[in-house]
Amino acid sequence: MSQRTTTIERLREPVAGYGLPARTVVALVASLLGNLAIVNLAISADLAPDLPALSYPPVVFLTTVGVLGAAVVYWLLSTRVETPTGTFTRLAWAVLVLSFVPDIAVLLLDETATAAGVGALVFMHVTAAVACIAFIPSGD
Structure with a gap:
């Protein structure tokens, strides 16, 4: 029986x-x-022109910190569990869902936030998570 390969x-x-x-x-x-x-x-598109989170410096910094953090987590898992790729993937999806909480808080608490602007932030979290899940694990 053959196994299907995911994207x-x-x-x-x-x-x-x-x-x-x-x-x-x-x-x-x-x-x-x-x-x-x-x-x-x-x-x-002028989604949220005054929202500081939608500017280049914080996006570059926080994306870099997030990806490096994911790599450290994978490295730790690879030294401690039998199936680091599967464990990392499940953990990364859970962390992705949790990462939406601050975005929702921004929408509720920051008067410069718009739904479209926060949607862009959420989409950035998804983008980074998919890149980390796809490229950081070795597939073992």
Whole structure:
């Protein structure tokens, strides 16, 4: 019986043989490119012109911190569990859902926030999470 390959597993294949630092760089570049494109679109569309979170410096900084944090978590899991890829993937999806809480708080508490602006923030979290899930694990 053959196993079906998911899109994320197909994305992972070209980088799976490289070490964690290289896979982390790939995840970081993919996350930054995606998130900077989202910020550019959000700024161009004037989604939330006064929302500080929708500007380049915080997006670059927080995306970098998030991806490096994900790499550390994967490294820790790889030294402690039998199936680090599966464990990391489940944990990353859970953290992604939890990452929406601050975005909702921004919408409720920041008068400069708009639903479309916060939607862009949520989409950036999804972009970084998918890049981390696709590229950081080795697939073991």
